[in-house]
Amino acid sequence: MNALPRTPAPHRPAAGPPTPGARLALEGATLGRPGHPALHGVSLEVPAGQLLTVVGPSGCGKSTLLRTFAGLLAPLGGRATADGEPVTGPAADRALVFQEDALLPWRTLRGNVELPLAVQKVTRTQRRAEAARWLGRVGLGEWAGQLPHRVSGGQRQRAQLARALAGAPRAVLMDEPFGALDVQTRAGMQDLLVEVLRDTRATVVFVTHDVDEALFLGDRVALLGEGALLGTREVPHPRDRTAREAAATRALRREVLGALTTG
């Protein structure tokens, strides 16, 4: 178990305009498990509301970076901050979406989506309504009463997304959430993510090893490799991703792949 203390979090916006995203930053940070640093000297700022994709080969420390923002790992050196405040532990306003099945198998999809709301002491009726709304939003309305192992992998990831967003987080940290899905399902999930994020102003850090996915989703791409941050690139397109099939992305893709391989 992690020794980090937990920051008291729950803020619960009434229905209304979405809360603004959190500004996340690392300042000269060394990241990793105690005694096993994975990333050195990382300085990175994610402005409020940005969708930053983090791309790099397996084992380069992408998950470490994400878990540090989530508060599951304390930085070994330097600082990790959210809105300028040091991150001292997990909190409801920074939701984490896992690659593996992190749905609780003994709860139905509805029960899983209600969980962050229950943690925030939202009343039962309101929980029900919120969960129904989010499950509908990700296209699982009819599956709400099913247990996780009774639905497909893609549906489980949709439910995870709904669960993360139901808690009205100000930052969503996604750890290769679509990594285990087949190609068609993955494309569908990317479209869904873009669409769902339109409703929220949450800051998103999305980790992937897939350069195309990183360019398709990101407002900005951070490149990791060799235990360090290699740099970031702005994606010169609005979030309307249909434009991204364009030639300009292809040039950027070449550049990113080049930077990752020469490292």
Next chain:
Amino acid sequence: MRRYALRALSLAGALGLWQFLTARDVELWLRFAQFPTVTDVARAFGTRLGTDAYWQDLTDSVTRIVLGFALAAVLGVAAGTAIARSRLVEDLLGPLLEVVRPIPAIALVPVAILLFPSNEQGIVFITCTAAFFPVMVSTRHAVRALSPVWEEAVRTMGGGRARVLVSVLLPGALPGIFGGLSVGIGVSWICVISAEMISGEYGVGYRTWQDYTVVDYPGVLVGMVTIGVLGRLTSTAVESAGRRVTRWLPGREPARPAVTGPAGSRGRARRNGPAPEDRQAPAVRGAAVPVPAASGEGKQP
């Protein structure tokens, strides 16, 4: 239906054999001459059922086992969880419990007599000790086997220790806990009956021993049958409670009639719901889920 018939047949066959051997006073190497016949036992049973003493004994034994077992369940789950989750508790309690564990609970009768003001409490203590260890050990294993990702998920929702305990550790460990409870109820019966035989006043075990000392063999067998039936009832109760609370385990849903093919396991939802967007078969993530230990049968006295 056929299975019930088979089960009834099995019981009837055993009784028939017993009746045959004892009525004919068969003397092979085993000697059945003095052994009461089924009809003797049935007659004695009928008489006993009409007496208040029988029901008094039965109530006493059941009260003792319910108290001891309930106490063991609570303490065992609490201790198992604490040991699995805290290195401090593990260091403090672990060695002590490991030394006490191999001592048969029935060997604690002298200790119980010294410690407790009444026999009643002593017997409950022995019963509780007997059931405590299987429950504690299986809880400890089950909690340790939980996927850390579930806990991290709840913590990143802002959940604290209490929330993790209630929403992750206990529900996730339930299949394992019930494995321990099934074993525990069996050893509880062994110990409550033995303790009653040694130090009880009233109780099925006490009565059985009394009947033996006055050479009332049909009475002894009435006691044994009573113990068998009660043990069977209580362990069935534990098992069915366990099935009820672990319905979420993959493969635990009641079989749906007339469902075939790979889509079968979610057939009902699919008929009403929209077509799923992908064709991935529902993966069974059984590996991460602790499977209950062997259902702990065969421990009944």
